[in-house]
């Protein structure tokens with residue numbers, strides 16, 4: 864994933880991004896253009912997810928995106944809705960077994 868803007872109050876670990884499969888890819892592939900229609904979005908997301916599926920740091924990317932308020936884009940092979948589902952799944956699991964939601 865292209866480097867996200869740094870925040871002055873929070874300094875996450877970024878070194879995993881050095882091994883990102885998407886380095887050098889067009890940002891539009893992962894975030895989409897303004898006014899994108901659903902059929903085009905589906906195609907674009909499939910392409911982005913194909914890149915993610917080959918990525919050595921997919922888990923690190925996904926965990927980062929789930930731990931941050933990343934509302935948009937494909938991160939760790941999941942789109943916004945899928946990340947929201949995964950975030951809820953992890954929270955339910957954490958509540959059930961008492962482990963951190965990561």
Ligand code: SF4
Nearest residue numbers: 864883885915918924
């Ligand atoms: S999982 Fe996808 S979005 Fe994340 S670093 Fe890898 S290629 Fe980029």
